[in-house]
Amino acid sequence: MLTATVNTYYVVKSIHNMTVLITFGVAFIYPIAFAIAFRNDPRSLPALHRLESAIERKLIIPGLLVVILTGIDITSIAHHWGQFFVLWGFSAAVLIGVLVIAVMIPSAERAAALAERDLAASAVGAVSLSGEYRALARRLLVLGTLLSGLVLITVLLMAVGFNP
Amino acid sequence: MPAPAVTSFHIALAIHVATIVMTFGAIFARPLVFAVASRQDPRSLPILHRIEYTFERYVMFPGVLVVILSGSYMAAKGSHWDAIYVWWGIGVVALLGVALAVVMIPTARRAEAVAQRDLHSAPTGAVLGLSGEYRALTRRLGVVSSVLGLLLLITMLFMGLEKPY
Numbered sequence: 001m002l003t004a005t006v007n008t009y010y011v012v013k014s015i016h017n018m019t020v021l022i023t024f025g026v027a028f029i030y031p032i033a034f035a036i037a038f039r040n041d042p043r044s045l046p047a048l049h050r051l052e053s054a055i056e057r058k059l060i061i062p063g064l065l066v067v068i069l070t071g072i073d074i075t076s077i078a079h080h081w082g083q084f085f086v087l088w089g090f091s092a093a094v095l096i097g098v099l100v101i102a103v104m105i106p107s108a109e110r111a112a113a114l115a116e117r118d119l120a121a122s123a124v125g126a127v128s129l130s131g132e133y134r135a136l137a138r139r140l141l142v143l144g145t146l147l148s149g150l151v152l153i154t155v156l157l158m159a160v161g162f163n164p
Numbered sequence: 165m166p167a168p169a170v171t172s173f174h175i176a177l178a179i180h181v182a183t184i185v186m187t188f189g190a191i192f193a194r195p196l197v198f199a200v201a202s203r204q205d206p207r208s209l210p211i212l213h214r215i216e217y218t219f220e221r222y223v224m225f226p227g228v229l230v231v232i233l234s235g236s237y238m239a240a241k242g243s244h245w246d247a248i249y250v251w252w253g254i255g256v257v258a259l260l261g262v263a264l265a266v267v268m269i270p271t272a273r274r275a276e277a278v279a280q281r282d283l284h285s286a287p288t289g290a291v292l293g294l295s296g297e298y299r300a301l302t303r304r305l306g307v308v309s310s311v312l313g314l315l316l317l318i319t320m321l322f323m324g325l326e327k328p329y
Contacts, residue, residue, distance in 0.1 A: 010324060010325050013324050014320065014321045014324035014325065017320050017324050018317050018320050018321070020185065021184065021185055021188065021189045021192070021316070021317075021320065022189065022192040022317075023189075024185060024189060025185055025186070025187075025188060025189005025190050025191075025192060025193070026189060026190050026192070026193035028185070028186045028187075028189065028190065028223075029190045029193075029215070029219050029223075032215065032218060032219055032222075032223065033215045033219075036211065036214055036215050036218055037211055037215070040211060040214065041208075041210070041211040043207070044205075044207070044208040044211040044212075046205075047201060047204065047205035047207070047208035048208065048211075050200070050204060050205070051197055051200055051201060051208075054196065054200045055193055055196060055197070058196060059193060059196055151185070152182055152185065152186070155181055155182060155185055156178040156181065156182060159174070159177050159178050159181045160170060160174045160177070160178060
């Protein structure tokens with residue numbers, strides 16, 4: 001039975017929570033996806049990097065905007081400005097946005113181009129990926145993992161902060 | 165306001181929420197991933213299906229168990245067993261587990277095999293034509309994952325409306 005009064009706060013909070021799930025959940029699949037592609041089908045790596053870039057441009061950036069806007073709304077309604085978990089949340093969202101736009105998307109596009117070049121230069125049946133590509137792919141993996149960790153810590157802080 | 169004390173309820177809640185984001189969130193990117201891959205590079209479809217069922221088998225499936233256990237602990241701790249949103253939540257997550265085991269994982273495996281067969285039978289350089297069988301399998305995957313995604317969102321809405329403020 002729904003006992004709470006359904007008001008703007010709950011509706012916006014639900015949109016906020018749902019958008020977090022829709023927007024950031026996909027990032028946790030990246031390490032597994034690239035590990036499988038490296039082992040089983042390196043020729044699919046350029047396509048995977050292009051997908052990574054498309055996900056970040058079409059899903060993560062717009063979703064992040066919705067998360068920030070709904071976050072501002074629920075913080076204003078609940079008068080939570082100044083709370084540690086709110087400041088952390090906004091800082092994390094801005095940092096994620098900056099890193100995705102400035103580093104993740106350009107690096108994924110560069111990795112796709114490098115992988116394509118290396119695959120074109122490889123003999124049929126023998127795939128050889130350059131050190132430049134491997135370094136860039138490692139940087140993407142490390143940064144992606146750090147960003148996923150940041151999302152997770154923020155979600156945990158929110159869960160505890162909003163349920164004292 | 166003083167900082168809240170962290171209790172076992174908070175830890176269960178944190179595990180519950182983190183598991184949901186880490187394991188179930190990927191389902192929402194599926195339509196975008198397969199739409200972009202089908203248009204830009206159909207040759208990547210078999211590996212995408214392999215990634216799909218590997219993630220479902222080794223991450224989502226155990227995630228279902230963790231979400232049910234942590235949710236049950238919170239329901240017991242908060243004496244919420246009579247609340248409809250608890251049973252709705254358990255029902256949806258259990259349904260997700262069954263759908264993964266019975267439909268999603270076997271269908272994605274079959275889709276990988278059929279896509280590979282279609283790719284190998286296409287002449288080099290020709291425009292890739294995927295068979296009706298492959299399209300039927302991906303349509304089934306798309307419909308089932310969309311229904312599961314919708315159920316997850318409705319469940320989050322239920323849970324969000326129930327949280328005290």
